[in-house]
Amino acid sequence: MSIRINPELAERIAEEYVKIDCADKTVPLLSVGYAESYAKTLGHKLYSNILVKTAIAQKMAEIAEETNVTPEWIAAQLIENLSSAKKAHRYADVNKALELLGRYKAMFIDRHIVEPGAGRRPPDAAQAVERSRARIEAIIKDRPGPVKALGGAGGGDGGGGGE
Numbered sequence: 001m002s003i004r005i006n007p008e009l010a011e012r013i014a015e016e017y018v019k020i021d022c023a024d025k026t027v028p029l030l031s032v033g034y035a036e037s038y039a040k041t042l043g044h045k046l047y048s049n050i051l052v053k054t055a056i057a058q059k060m061a062e063i064a065e066e067t068n069v070t071p072e073w074i075a076a077q078l079i080e081n082l083s084s085a086k087k088a089h090r091y092a093d094v095n096k097a098l099e100l101l102g103r104y105k106a107m108f109i110d111r112h113i114v115e116p117g118a119g120r121r122p123p124d125a126a127q128a129v130e131r132s133r134a135r136i137e138a139i140i141k142d143r144p145g146p147v148k149a150l151g152g153a154g155g156g157d158g159g160g161g162g163e
Contacts, residue, residue: 003046010052013028029043071104078100078101079101082098
């Protein structure tokens with residue numbers, strides 16, 4: 001649940017957010033008068049408030065419009081940079097421009113298939129059984145009182161012999 005705030009405060013938070021332009025989201029909250037402890041512990045709830053989200057989005061759109069920085073403009077600049085880099089034989093720059101243009105056009109979608117146990121090597125069954133047997137033997141050895149030893153392979157009878 002987000003925190004209720006008035007529209008004027010949401011607007012002030014958004015103004016500070018776009019003005020300061022830093023990764024630490026607590027700074028704009030401190031600028032509008034919130035205590036540091038509050039900004040650090042509950043600031044994320046303020047940013048999840050719909051009024052704050054909307055105000056920030058509007059401010060960002062205004063800045064993009066004022067500076068004329070749009071996705072299309074960035075793509076055009078990348079194409080110019082790509083052309084310049086090709087002429088200068090700077091292939092790392094060419095590849096980076098191509099990569100960014102591909103991302104802009106959503107040509108590359110990262111998909112990760114997560115399977116249970118993926119990346120883990122399945123344990124050898126015989127080794128796993130021997131490790132378990134050794135652990136049980138160690139526990140039995142440390143126990144006071146008479147206890148029979150575990151049987152050998154296939155000796156699940158608990159009779160103690162068979163090896």
